[in-house]
Amino acid sequence: MKMKSIIICFCFCCLGSWWHMLSAQEQVRALRPLEQCTLVTDLADRIEEIQVIPIKQRFDAGSLEWMRKKLLIGPGGDLFLMYGREVMCFDAAGKYQFSMQYNRGEECPYHQDACISVDQKKLLFAYGDSEVVFFDLNDGREIERLPMNEPLHLFEEIAPAPDGGFYYYSVSAPCSNNFERGHFLVTRFDRNGKKVESSIPQVGFTVNIFLVSQAVGNTYLIRTQGGDNACYRVNAKGELEKAYTFDLGERGIPDDFGKDKEDLMLPDYMRADYYKMPIYLCESGKFFYFTCCGPQAVAYNFLYARGKDSGIYWKADPNLEIHFLSADEDYFYALIEPVPEEVVRETQDPLLRQIFKQFALSLGEKTSARLVKVKFK
Numbered sequence: 001m002k003m004k005s006i007i008i009c010f011c012f013c014c015l016g017s018w019w020h021m022l023s024a025q026e027q028v029r030a031l032r033p034l035e036q037c038t039l040v041t042d043l044a045d046r047i048e049e050i051q052v053i054p055i056k057q058r059f060d061a062g063s064l065e066w067m068r069k070k071l072l073i074g075p076g077g078d079l080f081l082m083y084g085r086e087v088m089c090f091d092a093a094g095k096y097q098f099s100m101q102y103n104r105g106e107e108c109p110y111h112q113d114a115c116i117s118v119d120q121k122k123l124l125f126a127y128g129d130s131e132v133v134f135f136d137l138n139d140g141r142e143i144e145r146l147p148m149n150e151p152l153h154l155f156e157e158i159a160p161a162p163d164g165g166f167y168y169y170s171v172s173a174p175c176s177n178n179f180e181r182g183h184f185l186v187t188r189f190d191r192n193g194k195k196v197e198s199s200i201p202q203v204g205f206t207v208n209i210f211l212v213s214q215a216v217g218n219t220y221l222i223r224t225q226g227g228d229n230a231c232y233r234v235n236a237k238g239e240l241e242k243a244y245t246f247d248l249g250e251r252g253i254p255d256d257f258g259k260d261k262e263d264l265m266l267p268d269y270m271r272a273d274y275y276k277m278p279i280y281l282c283e284s285g286k287f288f289y290f291t292c293c294g295p296q297a298v299a300y301n302f303l304y305a306r307g308k309d310s311g312i313y314w315k316a317d318p319n320l321e322i323h324f325l326s327a328d329e330d331y332f333y334a335l336i337e338p339v340p341e342e343v344v345r346e347t348q349d350p351l352l353r354q355i356f357k358q359f360a361l362s363l364g365e366k367t368s369a370r371l372v373k374v375k376f377k
Contacts, residue, residue, distance in 0.1 A: 071325035071333055098139065171211075204227050282326065301316055
């Protein structure tokens, strides 16, 4: 009888271990966008609600700072917009509250980024590979500056890690095939700036923009490029896990594309007659969104219902691409600058058409940008 109990207990342990492994496998969704998604030209029956909130602060829509802007959503619904070395806080209605500004007297346009800590009490502003500045999320007060004793000279973006730490994303030789083999894209540091570990090897040509994005519940999505073509998630506890893989099939760009050239140029890569570079990853409570660069650098936006292996996609407007920068449980968030009337009239982007039906985003308005909230159904 004792032996029978031991056998039963062993079987249950094995079964529990098997279910644990199965659960871990199911957490990584293998997407085949060009097979699973249907091309659409109208989103009228797919959108439940659109809200547009005017942002009265002035922005230069043609600047590098605007191109690399980041939008973060705080625990109370406040909006934090990183624009250059400034992070502006707006309430949920778009009213300006305060700014968190890094002042060092040096220009560093490429190497700065921000995220919200796991406990959602602080904003971490990374000034390149030199230091991380901690701000109080409630009032914008600077708390401390953490010099990086083990800097990464290829720093691009930041995400929160457990116990007050953070992840640095770094790319070896951005937009080039001459990257260092064996280079790790993500390095975790503890609260004191001490290196903990590195992970996710770089395996291909990587464009160094929009690498880390905030998603629902202050989680973060981290994209890779090249042979990996995966999306990693920093969960609500700050733990790094693989979330999605992208298989673009025969129409996807080959892993060895351009390797016969001394240095593959970005325009050649973007215009190649393949689908490539899943980017602008964003996730709400119900949907997962991303963009792919298609043949001749035409952008296509994809939308999956979370938990389903089917979705839709649509062709983006080449004159005014709209991309979601963050999401909460119900809404995706984007920022749109005022646009010429001819773009409003002539756009074939089904998402922009739905936005323009309800709101006039013209050059004549007294606002330099609008926050757009979209709820899909």
